[in-house]
Amino acid sequence: MTKFCLTVSCRSQRGIVAAISGYLAAQGCNITDSAQFDDPETGRFFMRVSFVPETGKTVAAIEEGFAPEAQRFEMDYLFHDEARKMKVIIMVSRFGHCLNDLLYRWRIGALPIDIVAVISNHMDYQKVVVNHDIPFHCIKVTKENKPEAEARQMQIVRETGAELIVLARYMQILSDEMCQEMSGRIINIHHSFLPSFKGANPYKQAYERGVKLIGATSHYVTADLDEGPIIEQDTIRVTHAQSP
Numbered sequence: 001m002t003k004f005c006l007t008v009s010c011r012s013q014r015g016i017v018a019a020i021s022g023y024l025a026a027q028g029c030n031i032t033d034s035a036q037f038d039d040p041e042t043g044r045f046f047m048r049v050s051f052v053p054e055t056g057k058t059v060a061a062i063e064e065g066f067a068p069e070a071q072r073f074e075m076d077y078l079f080h081d082e083a084r085k086m087k088v089i090i091m092v093s094r095f096g097h098c099l100n101d102l103l104y105r106w107r108i109g110a111l112p113i114d115i116v117a118v119i120s121n122h123m124d125y126q127k128v129v130v131n132h133d134i135p136f137h138c139i140k141v142t143k144e145n146k147p148e149a150e151a152r153q154m155q156i157v158r159e160t161g162a163e164l165i166v167l168a169r170y171m172q173i174l175s176d177e178m179c180q181e182m183s184g185r186i187i188n189i190h191h192s193f194l195p196s197f198k199g200a201n202p203y204k205q206a207y208e209r210g211v212k213l214i215g216a217t218s219h220y221v222t223a224d225l226d227e228g229p230i231i232e233q234d235t236i237r238v239t240h241a242q243s244p
Contacts (some may be wrong), residue, residue, distance in 0.1 A: 028055030091170035098168035186221035
């Protein structure tokens, strides 16, 4: 079954939901799921709508006709075919648990993405990645060659058409330039409950402070280390008997 989705953000005002649902109905589309949020602190409205085009219209045709409605409410919007998998690059260093989990979920179909490459600054996981029929790129990174290494990484992003980079325990700090060029398109998996314990040794910091709850955080990458908008978090309980 063909299914599309529409994401919208704009200034909060009356009539947005009615305009969107009315337009989709007029195009012969049946809404199957809808989520919306009004943020009183920023005055912004957000909405995500999944729908089925029952008359067989393409997503391009539906998007083209939506422009007048979008202009009326000054919307930032995006139509997406849910059958099209996002192209993703995974970056990893020498801790493989995040990479292995992502590869497993991708292999069994639980993670509906297209992993177009894995980039690492070490060779440790070349065999694992190649055995999944995924291109592996080892790009060494030092203080001296960092600009050249990141230029090569961005070349792979452009060549593969990657829309998202996932830093799965990639133990390098990205430059401000790369963060800006890929703004909103890099996710980091950080092994602490941010904003607590930033940087490279959060477990050691947590151990020294005697905390009893530690966690992990997925967040968007910005030029400020471990400061980007938080996507998801989880925690587990630890005791004084455990080591870092």
